[in-house]
Amino acid sequence: MTAPAATAAAAALAARGVSVRYGRHQVLSGVDFAVPAGTTTGLAGPSGCGKSTLAAVLALLLRPHAGTVTVDGRTTPGFRYRAPRELRTRVAIVFQQPRMAVDPRLRLRDLITEPLRATGRSAGAGAALDRLADLVGLTTELLGRFPHEVSDGQLQRACVARALVLGPRYLVCDEMTTMLDASTQALLVHAVRAYQRDSGAGVLAVSHDPVLLDRWCDEVRNWEQVAGPRRR
């Protein structure tokens, strides 16, 4: 499928009619949600309601039982390994728990540059690492450490850097700062905002904290509006 010219309407990461079921429990049912490029969209709602599921679908990591996901107008033929690499790398994701999201055998600097090696672009790794480490406030000494030698806050900074290393067009932050203290939260939000401004990317911020979303996002959508009232 050739990529159509990115018109204003098509420049978005969009889920249409997405339904996800875990066993008999219907988590998402016919959900439409679009993350436009160039802005930060917030998704607010209590934990356990399905926001993370929607985030995983948008990041092309979870196959829905129904519905499609479109990246800049191009519908993905599949999810996870079946999504074309070109689409997968356009959408990056930062998870809530940094400890689960990293390979414990890699040093932080290898962690951050791993996507470059995976996509055959390791040539610019050094420069990219310097730039990103600056952005998230990681020193050279910390970059040389292993995940079990750094705190959660420092590890999450590395995860944000890793998400940004390929220059994604869309960034999904799934409760990115929930486990962090206020200072690290502020720093990472500023880092993401700076990246968003410089690159024109679209950011989806998923969180249960309305105060944070208010301060961070250009527009905040409520889970109730998105998914409809909760059915028991």
Add this chain to the structure above:
Amino acid sequence: MAERAAPWTEPAAPPAEPAAPSTEPAALLPWRPARRGRGPAPRAGRRRRWGVVAAAVLLGLLTAAALAVPLLDPTDQRLVELAAANRPPSWAHPLGTDELGRDLLLRSLYGLRVSLAVGVAAAVVATVLGGLVGLVAGVAGGWVDWLLMRLIDGMGALPHLLAGIFIVALFSPGVGAVVVSIGVTHWLSTARIVRSEVLSLRGRTFVDAAISGGAGRWRVLRRHLLPGVAPHLALAAVLMVPHAIWHESALSFLGLGLPPHLASLGNMINDGRRTLFAGVWWPSLVPGLFIIAPTLAVSVLSLWGRDRLNPRRRTELQL
């Protein structure tokens, strides 16, 4: 408890800080240990694990001796000296002699060589087989996983010595048959361990992160899953060796293992049976000890190895 007397009183205003209790520099106050009367302190700092060190030394010595014995042995193992038969331990023969007059210490070391060789070969076969099956089951999932697990369950229900005997009977007896027999019956636990490790690794979001970062199936397998599984495989292989040695000894004892002219520990124990009731106990006991010693050493080392593999690699501070 008994001290409850006066009711609580509400404070009228936010309480003031206490008058500075002592103005002397903090350095003059004494330090006390935190645990009082709670039993021995657990792992205070790096405790020397003497058991592990001893086990490693023992294993090292045995292996070195077994490897070096052909070079160091002054005698000719084929020589039979009936006049010196069935001698109890003495200075000339530290562990005694067997019914053909051969020195038991040397013979046991030769036996250990054979047993080690067979054991290591069998362990490698079992580990590779088990690792492959576990990996495929963990990665493929679905009906492949289900089928393989039922296969493991089924084979696990068979007594493996019996199955081993059966397999040896299918081939002509010899070293090859014994290795295959042990390998084919011992891959099950390795497969389970590998599968469970793979499943646990796949469930962590770092695989998702790798996929999002552009990694393909093979890369995830090669760079993330296999390195996580490799230490478990190595440990499983090492653990398998004494079990393989035992298995080979059992087969040889039953006369189904290695041919009698090959001095394996199992053969020696079998040979020693003949003189047991005549009061000559050492020809059976000595090779037995040479089976027990490395098994014990490997068991102790495996406990230490499992400890190190535990992903609880944080400092003691995290409460």
Add this chain to the structure above:
Amino acid sequence: MTASDGPGGVAAFGGASAGAGPSLAVERMSVRFRLPRETVHAVTDVSFTLRAGECLALVGESGCGKSVLAAGLLGLLPGNAELRGRALLDEVDLLAAPERVLARRIRGRRVGLVTQSPAAHLTPVRTARAHLEEAVTELGTARGDPRAAADRYAARAGLRPADLRRYPHQLSGGLAQRVSTALALAGDPWLLLADEPTTGLDRALVSHTMAELGRLRDAGHGVLLITHDLAAARAVADRVAVMYAGRLVEITAAGEFFAAPGAGGPAHPYAAALLDALPDRGFTPLPGFPPELTRLPDGCAFAPRCARADAACAITPPPVVRGGRLLACHHPEGRA
């Protein structure tokens, strides 16, 4: 719920100095860990008091020593830890008392621990009711009827009897928190130690949990709230104690601490910076990282990150000023 009991329902305690009520007086408490190659100074020279009927919030970044302090007070430190100082809970010095005394008379009976993520602290194969009944039986508050006692404490924590029938994995975040509170209350302790009770909870749940703690404080309990979440502390604290790199740098009345910028606020630059990082304030992160607890400087530990620091700050330890509030700083923020 809690108010209906009144002071008589919540067990009555005698204080060391009769008439002043029960209190916790920590004096120059220090904790260090001896590791093979280095020593970790987790807590250094901490002093504060807490009385029944007030809530003291102990705040600081992760790794600043707050949890070690809590563990030290309860006698739960590992074998390589060493203590200094005193912590007088009424007449008992928690830091010197033998394990026998701590186990039989202090834990659960005078100090109740409200934990974070109770699901991790409960046996997965037993119901909440089983836990609660065991607690009241062990702690002697069952008065012959464990079931009724369990119901009573559950009610005080805002739980219905039906809620207790669940297993730990069936408890939602809010219910789990209330079960933790009920277990803490089971021995009728006057002091409640809440160690990061809001980690991973929604904003709504955080407010709710803080309201619960506030109710317990109003009913006469003393609450020591340990948290890195300033917004949570604001909802319930009477006083705020700020910890940095193992030391207390400021203790201030909550009203003063959380006052709008310009009308008050903390005096210590670190505390002010912590507040300023909140999304409903400046949303400004602090530069750099806290120092490693194995390599603490001679001077002020915050100096490398402090906008107001000068050369003297890094060399000489900051003066500690007491009387009404505590402050350890060479250049405190000016105040109106």
